[in-house]
Amino acid sequence: MNRSPKILVFDSGLGGLTVFRALAAQRPDADYVYAADDLGFPYGPKAEDEVTALVLAAMERLIADRAPDCVVIACNTASTLVLPHLRSRWPEIPFVGTVPAIKPAAEASQSRLISVLATPGTVARDYTRDLIGKFAGHCEVTLVGSQKLAGLAEAYMQGESVADGDVTAEIAPCFVGHDGRHTDSVVLACTHYPLLLDSFKRLAPWSVRWIDPAPAIARRADHVLSERFPFHEIRDAGFDFIFTSGAAPEPRLLKTLDVLRRSVARAARPRASA
Numbered sequence: 001m002n003r004s005p006k007i008l009v010f011d012s013g014l015g016g017l018t019v020f021r022a023l024a025a026q027r028p029d030a031d032y033v034y035a036a037d038d039l040g041f042p043y044g045p046k047a048e049d050e051v052t053a054l055v056l057a058a059m060e061r062l063i064a065d066r067a068p069d070c071v072v073i074a075c076n077t078a079s080t081l082v083l084p085h086l087r088s089r090w091p092e093i094p095f096v097g098t099v100p101a102i103k104p105a106a107e108a109s110q111s112r113l114i115s116v117l118a119t120p121g122t123v124a125r126d127y128t129r130d131l132i133g134k135f136a137g138h139c140e141v142t143l144v145g146s147q148k149l150a151g152l153a154e155a156y157m158q159g160e161s162v163a164d165g166d167v168t169a170e171i172a173p174c175f176v177g178h179d180g181r182h183t184d185s186v187v188l189a190c191t192h193y194p195l196l197l198d199s200f201k202r203l204a205p206w207s208v209r210w211i212d213p214a215p216a217i218a219r220r221a222d223h224v225l226s227e228r229f230p231f232h233e234i235r236d237a238g239f240d241f242i243f244t245s246g247a248a249p250e251p252r253l254l255k256t257l258d259v260l261r262r263s264v265a266r267a268a269r270p271r272a273s274a
């Protein structure tokens with residue numbers, strides 16, 4: 001097809017920007033629509049039925065209005081629940097999800113002590129338990145359901161200051177040590193958390209591998225698109241930002257979004273057409 005693909009990136013809030021960043025580096029030729037369900041945020045503490053209903057309702061509007069070629073659900077809390085519903089409602093659209101990166105964490109761990117830092121919803125999902133059973137049987141896995149981190153990441157992105165003590169309290173349960181072994185890998189299983197990664201690294205009691213699945217998700221999206229949309233020449237990719245409430249982003253957030261877009265454009269490397 002002789003045009004660029006349109007990719008809809010969806011999250012409950014601004015966390016999906018960490019996935020957008022990787023997507024835009026992988027496919028700088030694509031047009032992007034980023035949608036944040038600020039009306040539904042936070043998804044983490046909500047009941048499963050409620051999250052499913054929120055995502056399906058938002059998708060009905062977004063898909064009808066924007067006609068994307070691919071949808072990336074840049075939210076673990078939603079992806080661990082709604083992907084089968086979305087795929088059966090829109091069988092013609094490829095949906096790429098974001099699920100806890102337990103497999104790479106278990107493969108990389110030397111100490112066989114790994115932690116999954118996620119929302120309370122994601123740590124409670126059958127999906128997450130199944131991933132652990134399938135890929136991390138040889139590891140001791142600590143599930144940490146954070147009540148506050150997604151909200152702290154939102155505040156940070158809006159330009160507010162985030163207290164070190166609040167972050168430390170949320171990440172502390174990830175660090176487990178016994179019998180001379182220590183946690184060496186922590187899965188960032190909420191797309192909001194890489195926004196606070198510098199603080200995590202600075203405040204961690206010891207150094208660990210922080211596993212962010214964004215580059216793998218971007219490669220997956222590229223793969224599902226590449227047949228219909230071979231890599232196109234790089235140009236100024238479109239970027240639209242939508243809050244489901246209809247609110248306009250605050251000036252400080254607009255500035256952050258602009259910086260993010262520019263850094264992505266700078267990082268983009270031309271590559272040969274597929």
Ligand code: DGL
Binds near residue numbers: 077119190192
């Ligand atoms: N960014 C979302 C995730 O990856 C969750 C944030 C929320 O609680 O809404 O799980």
